[in-house]
Amino acid sequence: MERMQRRKKFRWKRFILFISFLVVCGVSAYGVYEYKQGVSLAQDGKWKDKDKEADSFHGEDVKFGKINVLLLGSDTRGEEHARTDSIMIAHYDQDTHQPRLISIMRDTYVEIPGHGKQKINAAYAYGGPELLRQTIKENFDIDINYYAVVDFEGFSKITDIVAPDGIEVDVPHEMTYGIGTTINQGIQTLHGDKLLGYVRYRHDNMSDFGRVQRQQEVIGKLEDQALSVSTLIKLPKLLGVIGPYVETNMDTPTMLSLGKDLISNHSNDLKTMRIPVNGSFTNERFNNVGDVLSINLEQNNTAINKFLSS
Template sequence: MNRMQARKKKRMKKKGVIFLSLLLLIGAGVIFWVYQYNQGFTEAVDSTVKDKEFDLFEGEEPKFGEINVMLLGSDARKDEDGRSDTLIVANYNQKTEKVKLISIMRDTYVSIPGHGKQKMNAAFSIGGPELVRQTLKENFDLDVHYYAIVDFNGFPKMVDLIAPDGIEVEIPYTMQHGIGMTLQPGKQTLHGEQLLGYVRFRHDKMSDFGRVARQQEALSKLKDEAVGFHSLVNLPKLLGTADAYVNTNLDKKTILSIAKGILENKSGSLDTMRIPVDHSFVDRDVNVGQVLDIDFEKNIQAIDDFLNPTVDTAADTTKDDQSQD
């Protein structure tokens, strides 16, 4: 064997070693992914929403690269149809990878198709996610393409995977009634169960407005935590846990696309808004209880400005932000 043939043989051997190493690395990665995913899924023993069936969801296909996902927080127990404890529409722009959240107050007085005037959170118990979609379209001209119903039993587990060191919040006063724990006032670092109590506490001095603000705060801080290295490592287990505690019609490809955008932190900070907006509603007592009777025209315009800001609107927002600093 001459020198040239020896070198060629050596190069082939080196390439073979590299190729084999890559195969082993990929194989180990797949095994790790499947193991972590299955571990997250099998640890979910108390899910109340995963196997629940609903009427056909008739959301349209997304247009213009924007996806609206209806996030419903379920407080139902097994074999029960609870009202949606939380309703948030998450807007995801596939081009900018920006995420925006619209929280709809549960006591908003709306027309539920086929069922007259009711509180917003009644739509879910009456007709599941499809009736919520129809209600949002009829009252706010808001198209929702997908839904995701999150079982609150799984919230603490997902929080601890995303933020193992906890989430820091400023608690304004003692919170304890109805949450099975006592949260002391002041700056606190909350883990899964505690953070669930923090976002679900209903006896707020600001009524339900405070609870919605806390929910948006928690989601924003969890999103910031999700870009860390530990979240990338825990992603398979997080997806497995979410698969067990979330009932959704989102396909896996779209879920991974959104997760990738968030984890790469291209989307920046979360933009949030609350419906009804300030100075657009009055409190009323009606046959279904205390409600927020809102100016729909003003709120529809606010949603449109939030999702499709003009140059002037964006400039005004920046100016307002700077004036608050």
């Protein structure tokens, strides 16, 4: 009797192990399939066959604590480095679980190491992510740890994976010029190219200020979508798309660790700020660079320190 019970127990354990093995195989097969699906969507990705610049970037590698990631939007159209359309610093504190986003206006007039006073978006054109990291450190005393350059075509595909039902926005007026599509006025649910057009549009009375505001709005809404459990299911596909469309020095384990921390700790709502802050700049024009935002560095650095420590 006792021997029969031991046999039954052994068979039961073997059955559980067999089922567990099938589940692991199924999940792995699903992950591989989804990853390949993502790769197939990124056949024309800019960085599919190009060497990346991670080795030349000298930000401190931080595995835990306060992390700053330089987020750049790029539409190079074949150039080695183009001036970036968007410059943002994503800050995340793994102790407080508070995500923050600083947008730096691309026409902000700063000192670029080795190139004198220029618009800040020229730093990327002159020396890629590393020179932009040095420029931000010299002017704003922010230590950048990682960077990610997102190709605009990739932005459309990535957002459609993260938010397959689209992102709802309130469009203040019709948007057409310069974005390759038409976005009607009113409450709209935008996908892919139209969402990209929404965050890139700048031909109204708010110019780049309106564009930065829309970028922060959309990123905040994408964050809400990205931190849902359903995104974990899409993660293999997302990683497949990201490789060819995103140039970054952040390795996959670090990305997964940050994502897990954000989701498991139910991080707070995204806090945002813009540089230059209100009342800290004047519009000026110089023959060698054109129209710029001439800023009061001390006033902006004080605002940054307050924002990051609040």
